[in-house]
Amino acid sequence: MKAATYLQLVGARILSEANDLKRDSHALATELRLDHATIDQVIAGRATPEIADEVIRRMGEVYPIDETDLRILPDDCDSGIKIMRAEESRATSRIFRRPDRNGNLEPYYEYRDTAFSRLSPFRPEWIRELRVVSDCNPDNPDAAFNHGHFLHQYSMYVGPVNHYWEIDGRRYAAEMTTGDSSYTTPFRPHTFTSRSATERALILAVAFGGNVRRAQRELYALGTRAEHYLLDQATTTAATKSLVRQYLRDAALTVERLDTELRHAGATLTARDAVEGDRPLDANDLDHLAATLGVSVRDLHVPVFDDSEEVIVEHTGVDDGYPYPASTDHRYTIRPMIRTAKMPAMRGFTARVTTPDSDLTGGFTSSLHSWIYNYGNHAARLCWSDGTSERQTVVEPDDSLYIQPFVTHAFSRADSEPADLCVVRVAGHVSGDTQRELSHFPSISRVVREDRRWF
Ligand SMILES: [Fe+2]
Numbered sequence: 528m529k530a531a532t533y534l535q536l537v538g539a540r541i542l543s544e545a546n547d548l549k550r551d552s553h554a555l556a557t558e559l560r561l562d563h564a565t566i567d568q569v570i571a572g573r574a575t576p577e578i579a580d581e582v583i584r585r586m587g588e589v590y591p592i593d594e595t596d597l598r599i600l601p602d603d604c605d606s607g608i609k610i611m612r613a614e615e616s617r618a619t620s621r622i623f624r625r626p627d628r629n630g631n632l633e634p635y636y637e638y639r640d641t642a643f644s645r646l647s648p649f650r651p652e653w654i655r656e657l658r659v660v661s662d663c664n665p666d667n668p669d670a671a672f673n674h675g676h677f678l679h680q681y682s683m684y685v686g687p688v689n690h691y692w693e694i695d696g697r698r699y700a701a702e703m704t705t706g707d708s709s710y711t712t713p714f715r716p717h718t719f720t721s722r723s724a725t726e727r728a729l730i731l732a733v734a735f736g737g738n739v740r741r742a743q744r745e746l747y748a749l750g751t752r753a754e755h756y757l758l759d760q761a762t763t764t765a766a767t768k769s770l771v772r773q774y775l776r777d778a779a780l781t782v783e784r785l786d787t788e789l790r791h792a793g794a795t796l797t798a799r800d801a802v803e804g805d806r807p808l809d810a811n812d813l814d815h816l817a818a819t820l821g822v823s824v825r826d827l828h829v830p831v832f833d834d835s836e837e838v839i840v841e842h843t844g845v846d847d848g849y850p851y852p853a854s855t856d857h858r859y860t861i862r863p864m865i866r867t868a869k870m871p872a873m874r875g876f877t878a879r880v881t882t883p884d885s886d887l888t889g890g891f892t893s894s895l896h897s898w899i900y901n902y903g904n905h906a907a908r909l910c911w912s913d914g915t916s917e918r919q920t921v922v923e924p925d926d927s928l929y930i931q932p933f934v935t936h937a938f939s940r941a942d943s944e945p946a947d948l949c950v951v952r953v954a955g956h957v958s959g960d961t962q963r964e965l966s967h968f969p970s971i972s973r974v975v976r977e978d979r980r981w982f
Contacts, residue, residue, distance in 0.1 A: 539572075546982070606913045654730050
């Protein structure tokens with residue numbers, strides 16, 4: 528099938544919503560007070576953007592639906608990739624001032640935008656540390672902390688940078704250098720300084736929203752009632768029990784009823800022990816509970832992390848590199864950056880591009896959204912394909928890229944020296960539970976573009 532145009536996708540999305548509302552195009556036309564031919568043209572993607580917009584606006588007025596949900600994102604990528612050139616990044620330079628030890632507002636950071644798209648879950652920045660310190664003391668009064676922010680932050684370091692963070696009022700610091708990385712959970716105060724007045728000291732900071740960011744509009748609507756979503760994180764057992772209590776309330780199941788069903792299933796666990804108290808739940812208990820509650824065992828597992836995983840730093844050594852895609856086909860040297868079970872859909876690594884072969888063989892493809900920054904002094908040739916056409920360009924030092932999921936891409940040396948790339952990948956809307964649910968659908972075609980009235 529030919530790639531759909533933007534207006535065809537808007538039409539398909541309107542058809543999908545009309546399907547959910549059990550309205551055919553005649554019913555839509557009547558209720559939106561538009562003529563039937565107009566609705567049919569909009570659904571077929573043959574109307575003007577203004578008319579399609581008018582249909583969406585009227586649907587938002589007439590039906591209790593989220594109108595913004597009908598607005599498809601216009602694709603701002605070029606065959607799945609968006610490039611920001613070094614000079615475009617430099618043009619966005621902003622200097623931020625923060626107090627020094629004497630309370631004077633002095634230059635602290637230089638910020639530059641790097642590549643991102645409407646579709647990308649991240650807002651990555653190039654941040655140069657302008658405050659120079661002579662130690663790595665977490666209480667150095669020249670290190671000016673922020674208040675923490677809503678987005679998760681994955682950072683890669685270039686040069687002599689100090690990283691500071693604060694957990695429960697206590698401050699920590701670590702000396703970082705090129706190739707090191709860190710991960711900071713939301714709302715943890717942090718800051719960065721330079722250990723050198725002459726060397727370039729910067730961080731490549733990929734701030735991104737996870738599933739909570741995507742639920743933000745709903746959470747704003749619920750306000751403080753959203754607090755009820757918080758699970759007891761004291762222990763994994765306590766967390767599971769708070770989930771079991773939620774499953775009971777959601778299904779209007781009583782503790783007595785659960786107890787009867789557990790006994791029928793042959794469980795030794797009592798319902799009382801399943802919802803409260805310190806009795807640990809073993810694999811057998813979880814099997815019985817899952818079968819009784821009609822969930823999978825995975826839905827009863829809540830990973831619990833301690834404070835030491837609020838901010839994580841990783842120092843990378845030269846020995847950490849390995850050949851990619853294989854030792855017999857050494858095109859890149861990959862050095863992993865931080866990985867944490869807390870964020871399974873957040874991955875990062877550096878790639879030294881050694882191969883002169885500019886073809887897609889042995890390249891990369893990922894289920895995640897990728898951000899790539901050329902942090903070295905040498906250019907790389909990029910070859911990519913979104914499945915329909917193959918493209919090429921040269922990625923110069925300080926150029927950056929956003930790459931959509933499943934866009935195959937490969938790099939090669941553009942001159943005699945290898946290029947150094949920082950790669951950070953995070954999930955968009957399709958991860959974890961969404962991916963599992965999607966995999967149960969019989970086909971993808973009507974999911975990505977509805978093409979018929981179902982009833
Ligand atoms: Fe930050």
